[in-house]
Amino acid sequence: NAGVTQTPKFQVLKTGQSMTLQCAQDMNHNSMYWYRQDPGMGLRLIYYSASEGTTDKGEVPNGYNVSRLNKREFSLRLESAAPSQTSVYFCASYRGDTYNSPLHFGNGTRLTVT
Amino acid sequence: QKEVEQNSGPLSVPEGAIASLNCTYSDRGSQSFFWYRQYSGKSPELIMSIYSNGDKEDGRFTAQLNKASQYVSLLIRDSQPSDSATYLCAVNRNTGGFKTIFGAGTRLFVKA
Numbered sequence: 001n002a003g004v005t006q007t008p009k010f011q012v013l014k015t016g017q018s019m020t021l022q023c024a025q026d027m028n029h030n031s032m033y034w035y036r037q038d039p040g041m042g043l044r045l046i047y048y049s050a051s052e053g054t055t056d057k058g059e060v061p062n063g064y065n066v067s068r069l070n071k072r073e074f075s076l077r078l079e080s081a082a083p084s085q086t087s088v089y090f091c092a093s094y095r096g097d098t099y100n101s102p103l104h105f106g107n108g109t110r111l112t113v114t
Numbered sequence: 115q116k117e118v119e120q121n122s123g124p125l126s127v128p129e130g131a132i133a134s135l136n137c138t139y140s141d142r143g144s145q146s147f148f149w150y151r152q153y154s155g156k157s158p159e160l161i162m163s164i165y166s167n168g169d170k171e172d173g174r175f176t177a178q179l180n181k182a183s184q185y186v187s188l189l190i191r192d193s194q195p196s197d198s199a200t201y202l203c204a205v206n207r208n209t210g211g212f213k214t215i216f217g218a219g220t221r222l223f224v225k226a
Contacts, residue, residue: 033214040122042202042218043158050212058213090157094214099145099206100165103214105157 002026006091006106013081013113021076021109023091030096032074033058033103034066036087043090049074050096081113115140120203120217128225133190135220137203140184144207147179149188152200152219161201162188193224 004025013019025032030051035043035058045058049068063085065077078085088110092103119138127133135149146165150158164170164177164186176189186205190197203217 031212035216040218042118042120043204043216045213045215048213092214096212099208099212100163102148102150102160102163103158103204105159108157 004091004093004104004106006089006109008109009107011109011111013078013111015082015113017081018077018079019081020078021089021091021111022073023075023106024073025093025104026072027093027095027104028071029093029104030071031094032068033092033094034064034074034076035090035092036060036085037090037108038087046076046089078111081111083113085111086113087111116217117141117215118203118205118217120201120220122218122220124221124223126223126225127193129193129195131193131224133193133197133222133224135188135190135201135203135222137186137188137217138184139186139203139205139215141205141207141215142181142184144184144205146206147177147186148204148206148214149175149177149186150202150204150216152202154199158202190222193222195224195226198222198224 033048034046047066091106095101149162162177200219
C-alpha cells in the first residue's frame with residue numbers, strides 16, 4: 001500500500017519557469033491538501049480539495065494553481081516560479097468523513113527557485 | 115495572532131526526563147487535535163490525537179486537552195535521543211471550510 005505518492009522529490013527551477021507537482025493517493029480518501037514548509041514557519045496550507053471536483057484556497061495561495069484531476073490525484077502548478085517559492089512541498093490526504101482522522105503525508109518535494 | 119501557537123524552542127532535556135510540549139489555538143470551533151513528529155528531511159508522522167477534554171495516554175506519550183483554555187500539550191516520558199525531532203501541533207476545524215492548521219513546531223533535543 002503506497003499511501004500518498006509525490007513526484008518529483010527534488011526540483012530546481014529558474015525564475016519564471018513553470019512546473020507541476022504531482023500527488024496521488026490510493027487510500028480512497030475524499031480530501032487532499034497541499035502544504036509548504038519553510039524554516040521556522042511550520043506547515044502552511046496552500047490549497048485543499050474537500051472532495052473530487054472542488055478546490056479552495058488556504059493561507060498562502062498566491063502564485064499557485066491546483067487541479068483535482070480525479071479522486072486519487074491532486075496537482076499543484078507554479079505558473080511562473082519565484083525565489084520566494086523555494087520550499088518543501090507536502091501533499092496530504094484525509095478521509096474527510098470525520099473530524100477525528102489525521103492527515104496522511106507524502107514524502108515531500110524539495111523545490112529550489114534560482 | 116497565529117491560529118495555532120507553539121514555542122519554537124529548541125527544548126533540550128536530558129535522556130530519561132519528561133519533555134513537555136505546549137500548544138494554544140484561537141478558534142473555539144476546533145474539533146480535534148493532533149501531534150505530529152517530524153524528523154529532519156522527513157514528512158510529518160502522527161503520534162497522538164485527542165478529541166475530548168482530559169488526558170490520553172499511549173505508551174510514553176500523553177496528550178492533554180483543555181478546550182476551555184484552548185490548550186493542548188504533549189508529554190513524553192523517559193525521553194530518548196531518538197525522540198529528538200520537531201513536534202507539530204495541528205488542529206482540525208470547520209470554520210470557512212474544513213482544514214487542518216499547523217503550528218510552527220517545537221524542536222526537541224534529548225541529550226544522551
